[in-house]
Amino acid sequence: MxxxxxxxxxxxxxxxxxxxxxxxxxxxxxxxxxxxxxxxxxxxxxxxxxxxxxxxxxxxxxxxxxxALLSGMKQFRAGFNQTVVDAQQNLVHEAQGTLTMTRPSKLRWETTFPDETLLVADGESVWNVDTFVEQVTVLSQANAIKDNPIVLLTSTDEATWSKFSISQMSSGITTDNSATDINNDNALQSFQITPKEEGGQIVTLTLTFNQDNELASLNMLDAQQQISTLVFNNIETRFPVPADTFSVDIPDSFIVDDQR
CATH class of the missing domain: 1.10.287 (Helix Hairpins)
Incomplete structure (x- = not known):
């Protein structure tokens, strides 16, 4: 990454x-x-x-x-295909990999294409491993994602949820009749999350759930008007979690930039 x-x-x-x-x-x-x-x-x-x-x-x-939907996602593991486009819809990045999350507050992001990269949020710190330059950047997790709606994927804290506005959408378009969409068994459920405080890197995050109430995709619009879309595959919500899933083994040759 x-x-x-x-x-x-x-x-x-x-x-x-x-x-x-x-x-x-x-x-x-x-x-x-x-x-x-x-x-x-x-x-x-x-x-x-x-x-x-x-x-x-x-x-x-x-x-x-x-x-309620996210509470049923105490565990989540899936492959993803990611595309990032700029404001003119030009493709600026593609990636493939695996995303693993457990609630509360733990996340592991690995890419296998175009490069092998790793990012781990262990509940207290975020570890960004750049194997190409052999460097690990460490940030305080609370500070790193406090204004990012992505935090709601793993957060159960009401004070955190209160920092964001949430609207329901259908097929990417906001609707006035949410009940109709919820009661339609064939409909995807989408929620748009917007930080109440302006000035953050992410303007909106849209989460879309499939008919089995699984997170099927997410879409992020950033302050530079770039749009990042992740589409998930091989979704799992119950699986054994190895003890080292949310830890990082740093080789001795790597430089550690600790910014906590």
């Missing part, structure tokens, strides 16, 4: 209307001499409150749906 691709996983890879409604309703109850304009304002504020409540409830439901 070259550094341009690694960045996806190590530097980048959750009242006003209600207050207005409350004031309007209190004023209406306290006064018997409201004119038509004041009544209209109160009614409008009340409608805004209902709308805000409905939107918030829907967003919570969508977040809960995604969390």
């Amino acid at each position: 070259n550094k341009a691709v690694s960045v996806y996983f190590i530097n980048t890879f959750f009242v006003g209307a209600l207050s207005a409604a409350s004031v309007a309703i209190t004023s209406a109850n306290a006064s018997v001499e409201l004119n038509a304009a004041n009544i209209a304002i109160a009614d409008s504020a009340s409608e805004d409150s209902v709308s805000a409540d409905a939107t918030g409830s829907k967003n919570d439901d969508i977040s809960s749906s995604l969390q």
